[in-house]
Amino acid sequence: MGVWLERNIVEPGKLPLLLALTAFVVTFVITRVITRLIRAGKGPFGNVSAGGVHIHHVVPGVVLTVIGGFCAVAGGQHGFGSALAAVVFGIGAGLVLDEFALILHLADVYWTEAGRKSVEAVVLTTALVGLLLLGFVPFGVNDLSEDDLQDRGSAISAIAGNFLLALIALAKGKVRVAIFGVVLPFVALFGAIRLARPGSPWAKRLYRRRPRARARAQLRAYHHDRRWAGPSRRLQDWIGGTPDPDPTHALERR
Template sequence: MLASVWDWLARAYEREIDRPGKEPLLLLLAGLVAGFGGIRTSTRLIRSGTRWWFGNVRMGGVHVHHAVFGVVLLLVTGALGFTVPEPGHVRGILALAFGVGAGLVLDEFALILHLEDVYWTREGRRSIDAVIVAVVLGVMLVVGANPYGVTAVGDRELTTRWAVVVLVVVNLLFTVVTALKGKPWLALLSLSVTVVGMVGALRLARAGSPWARWRYADRPQLLAAAQVRDELWEQRKQRYVTLLAGAHDLAPRHRPHL
């Protein structure tokens, strides 16, 4: 049983990943997830004051943020990637290392955005948003998702070119409306899954979104309903983010992440 499952996975990997040349992209994605997960675990251990775990890196009395190491890793692996003539194991290793560097940088995306240390604050959770966006885009590229669900134009796929145009325009409209309603994650996913954009466009907008400012200004009941839904969504979101990234706005102990 296990042997047959393994054979099926091996054939699927060769057909979907190896032959199309997506292995470096998959390794990059794996490196990104591993880099982010590893460094986030490290910072949580440092913050909790775990004695057996090493502390922050300091040079000359200056705390060196891990985004610095990520930038160096990105530059080195990116430059070396241009010197590799053909796909192979070396390119795979470089892709994996590049992903790790990207994970280190994106984990401190909020610090770069605000130009101050907001790692353990609510603003610092924008780093989690950045990582999620990067992972979603990476997965879409690996699985071969095409924007708007159009893979080709032909008699079997669509009757006429005008049908393709209508499909793309309608899907793009759903995506834009979903984004204007303050739902960037659904808007991103709707680029490949039309029904997601349809649901996002038809449902209530978020209270602070451009759509709410334009359409709900003279409709207080809709605005109030949007605010209630936002509060419930924010509570759920913060619970999941706390599990992933650790609690924010807490007084650090012993060796803080500065």
């Protein structure tokens, strides 16, 4: 383990990235534990207020992210200062993305269905940074040989091709596939050749006069959501906590 860490993390200068990712994940876990305790009315923790204003933890998160980011840029990739800046940045990013849904909706949706976006953003970020640590480079550059890298034409073509595939997957309504496709070209290719999701820009424009393709897309999306929606929700509930019941749905059931 020590040899692998030295060869694959320390020597390539990825130690700050590893520290930032570790701080990011640990901060998110601790924050979720504390907020769940506050929600349950247990422990010594409570919401922070100043002058009657509830201070969300995204506020110190933004401050720490800015400080850590600028210090990391100024300090380079080596030394204690770089490591410290990476940890500060990771802590700040963990606090910010834990309330990603609040920023997205500009409302306190932390314990609502919309708040699941925060957990999803944290999981996606962790997975992508983990891929970078393992040696994957965005837009398929890692798949190029040394000769290809020296040939700017080949490198630019590979980057442009992978970027185009990711854009097609995004246009087909497959956001997660497009995001991972930036790092893993075969994922982008998979998303680009599959049917678009109903309601996506691709489906609205190209399936408008193709009823069979539109019906197939709807059927495939239905089966996909039916298969994966339940496990995905249970995983999100396990990680971030179960959202509060929607009072609108409760009234409808009555």
